[in-house]
Amino acid sequence: MDATLRLKDPIAPQLVQVLRQAIIAVELRPGEALSEKEIAGRFGVSRQPVREAFIKLAEAGLVQVLPSRGTYVMKISMRAVANARFVREAVECAIARAATTLITPAQVARLRALIEGQRNAAALDDHAGFSVLDEDFHQLLAEIVDCDYAGRVVEGARAQTDRVRYLSLPGASPAPLLISQHVAIVDAIEARDADGAETQMRKHLREILNALPRIAHDHPELFEDEIMPEHTRTLHIP
Structure with a gap:
């Protein structure tokens, strides 16, 4: 997760992209806890844009924010x-x-x-x-x-x-x-x-x-289920 943020540009969207790519590349593994403090320190920013990035990633289904418990990378569904x-x-x-x-x-x-x-x-x-x-x-x-x-x-x-x-x-x-x-x-x-x-x-x-x-x-450890929707199981490529 090596990246340099452009401090003149909004920080949160940049963090979303960096963290999104790290999740996709399994640098941040499913089930792994994410620390606002650690990520803010790594990129030299305040915790507010990190918090905003977590919210956007949660909306995309990539992380789960559990109040009073922390933020975790979602397993693949x-x-x-x-x-x-x-x-x-x-x-x-x-x-x-x-x-x-x-x-x-x-x-x-x-x-x-x-x-x-x-x-x-x-x-x-x-x-x-x-x-x-x-x-x-x-x-x-x-x-x-x-x-x-x-x-x-x-x-x-x-x-x-x-x-x-x-x-x-x-x-x-x-x-x-x-x-x-x-x-x-x-x-x-x-x-x-x-x-x-x-x-x-x-x-x-x-x-x-x-x-x-x-x-x-x-990679069963990366997945949370083994069920595919019916509309996908019945599709056939012409």
Whole structure:
């Protein structure tokens, strides 16, 4: 959890991002207690922005604040991950369809540059860098359709799915597979193929359903349940 905060900018949002990434990367492990005093001391800030960051992380389902008992990193819930993925599919498939009519050549080039960055990160086994570029890829799609709200919905849902996505690298969901799926999405969008873009996005976002049971089996100490919602157990990729 090495990071330098920009003291001229609001501290709490920066702490949210730093702590969020540490939770996703399992640097802060599920069930681990978080100390306001310790984190404030580590970053040289007061305890107030740390408290605000804890509240935001609790809203995202990443930590649990127990009055008079402390704050703890939440274990991963298969139900929460599956539900978040379900929401992402609904929103991001719509984004992919809309992008086929709105995207510009410059934006296609930006998407392909992010994919190339992922290839480089994968070659270096840089899972954290790969995950950041994955987030940038999906956020850029939301920007292309000029829907800030959709972008915020996706970002909120990612808080759950990114924990599993990080653990899935490189075994359960190999980076080359995820990269090839991104390429297929961009190819369909560039070709103005709305049905194809939606199909490829749906296939990409459902990949986590293949990885989730295996990750839960390999890391049972990180999970709080083994039950997936019915709507996810009955989905089949075309």
